Amino acid sequence: MNTGTAPSSVPTLGTDTRAWLYGAPEGPTLILVHGFRGDHHGLEGIAQALVAAAPELRVVVPDLPGFGESPAIPGRTHDIALYGEWLRAFAGEVAPGGFAVLGHSFGSLVVASALAGGLAPRRTVLINPISAPALEGPQAVMTQLAIAYYRAADLLPERAARGLLGNRLIVRVMSEVMAKTRDPELRAWIHGQHASYFSTFSDPTTLLEAFRASVSHTVTEYADAFTMPTLLIAGDRDDITPLAKQLELQRRISGAELRILPGTGHLVHYEAVAEAVGEIAGFLRREVTA
Template sequence: MLGATTAAWSYGDAHGAPLLLVHGFRGDHHGLEGLAEAIVAAQPDIRAIVPDLPGFGASAAIPGRTHDLDLYGEWLREFAPAALPPRFALLGHSFGSLVVANAIAGGLTPSRLVLINPISAPALEGPQAILTQLAIGYYRAADLLPERAARALLGNAAIVRGMSEVMAKTGDPELRKWIHGQHASYFSTFSDPRTLLEAFRASVSHTVIEYAEAIAMPTLLIAGDRDDITPLPKQLELDHRLPESRLRVIPGTGHLVHYEAVADATAFILEFLSTPDPAVAGGAEPVESHHQGAAE
C-alpha cells in the first residue's frame, strides 16, 4: 500500500462477512487480536481482518511521506478496497478511531462503524494538556538521538510499564500482569523513531468530532467511564454529533476496553452488527451502560 508492504491477519471464516479492525498508537495487530478472536468465536460467519498500521508491527513505514493523519487515512482508503469486498464493517480503537474517521471523510464507505475509546477530546487542551506536552518532549528527544539510543529510550521498560500502569484500570492482578506483558512485548514494534514521533503528533492533534459530519453510517461507540484520554462527557458530545450512533458505556474500565472488557465489547459489537439499519437510532437513543463481564 502506497509503496510499502502492509501486513494483515485474518480470523474466522475466509468467506464470512468482513469486519476490518484498526489498532491504536504504538500497538500492532496483537492489541485487537483478542477481540477479533472473541468475535469470530461467538459469530463464526464473520471474518475479522486486523492490519498493522504503516510503520508499526510488521508493516513498513511509507517511504518519503510524513506519517500524519491524512497519510493514514489515505492508506486505509487504499487498503480496504484491496483487501475487502465492497460491503464491510469497520472498527477503530483509540488512534485507530482517528484513522477511520479521516478515511471516511476522504470517501471510504463502510456499511457500519464501531469506535472503541474514540479520541473525542483535544489532547492539547484541558487537564491532559501538560501530560501531552511532556509526551511530545519525550518523543522529540528520542528523535534527536542516534537510532540505537532512541530505541533504548522509547523502549525503556520502566517508561513502558509506567504508561501501562496508568492506562490499566482493572483490579484483577492476573489481568493487569497480562496487560503489562502485552505492552512490554508489542509497544515498541515501530519502524523508526521519526515515524513514531510523526504518528504521535497525529494522534494528539485531531479528534473524531472534527469528522462528525462525514460519519453518516450507523455507528456504535464503546467507551470506558474511567478513560483518562477522553472523558465521558466528550464521548456524549460525539454521540450527539453523529446522526446514527449509539453509545455503550462500560463502568470501571478506562482506555483499554479491548483488553479489560472483551466479553462486553464483543456482545455489543455483535448485537450492533446484527441489528437492522432502521433500528439503529440517533441522538434520541438513550446512553446505555453495561456492567463489566469477565475479560477474555
C-alpha cells in the same frame, strides 16, 4: 490471507501492509484498526472473541504502517491524512465488495480521517474514540511532556532513540496509568502485552509523526462524515477522553449509539473484551436482520 497465525502482505501505497485474518475466509468483512504504538496483537482478543461469537464473520486485522510488521510508507509524512488514505487503499484491496470497520483509540482517528476522504463502510464501530483535544484541558501538560519525550528520541542516534522509546520502566508506567482493573492476573497480562508489543515501530521519526497525528485531531472534527450506522464504546474511567466528551461525540454523530462500560478506562480491548464483543456482534447482526 491466513487465519490468525501467519500474516499476509497487502499492497498499499507503495509498500506491503501485514494483515491477519480471523474467522470465515469468505464471510462479511470487519476491518479492525489498532491504536498508537500497538500492533494487531492489541485487537487480537477482540478478533478471536468476535469470530467465536459470530463465526460467519471475516475479521481482518492489519498492522498500521510503521508499526508491528508493517513498514513505514516510503517518502511520506505519517500524518492523519496519510493514515486515512492508507485505510482507504487497504480496504479497497481486502474487501472490494463491502465491509464494516472498527477503530480503537488512535485507530478511531484513522477511521474518521478515512471516512472524510470517502471510505464507505456499511457500519462503523469506535472503541475509546479520541473525542477530546489532547493539547487542551487537564491532559495538556502530560501531552506536552510526551511530545518532548518523542522529540528527544527523534534527535538521538537510532540505537539510543530505541533505547529511550522502548525503556521498560517508561512503558510500564504508561501501562500502570492506563490499566484500571484490580484483577492482579489481568493487570500482569496487560503489562506483558505492552512490554512485548508497545515498541514494535519501524523508526523513531515515523513514531514521532504518528504521535503528532494522534494528539492533533479528534473524531469530533470528522463527525459529519459518519453517515452510516455507528456504535461508540467507551469506558467510564478513560483518562484519555472524559465521558462527557464521548457523550458530546454521540450527539454530534447523527444516530450514533453509545455503550458505556463501567469500571473500565482506555483499555476496553483488554479489560472488557466480552462486554465489548457482545455489543459489537449485536450491532453488526442488526445489519443482517434490518
